[in-house]
Amino acid sequence: MYFLGLGVVLLLLKYLEIGPLADWSWWWMLTPFALAVLWWTWADASGYTKRKAMEIEEKRMQDRRNRTKSALDANYKNKKR
Known part of the structure; x- marks a missing residue:
């Protein structure tokens, strides 16, 4: 759940072009969502x-x-x- 929260915050900051995040690649903004998927996959499998x-x-x-x-x-x- 923390990864999703972080992802939403990063997306909002990128979309609103706030701070240095405006210059970052979109891939960095999507990374927390990929980590959330990995976490859920591991949690269910284990x-x-x-x-x-x-x-x-x-x-x-x-x-x-x-x-x-x-x-x-x-x-x-x-x-x-």
């Missing part, structure tokens, strides 16, 4: 994307379990009185 999604899902499930346990514990303590 399983990085799926692993991160599974970590997020596991954290969400663990948070839900903790909320349920604390709610059950609070109900148990209230009934005991």
Whole structure:
């Protein structure tokens, strides 16, 4: 995602002819997009994307379990009185 942000900023600066970027070749402006494609290709091929999604899902499930346990514990303590 950082590569895309950098690419958009570079494109805007080149298009608006701001600073020294106005003199740079268009290939330099397109390089971050190529790097983003390479990153996504590697992330999908290596399983990085799926692993991160599974970590997020596991954290969400663990948070839900903790909320349920604390709610059950609070109900148990209230009934005991």
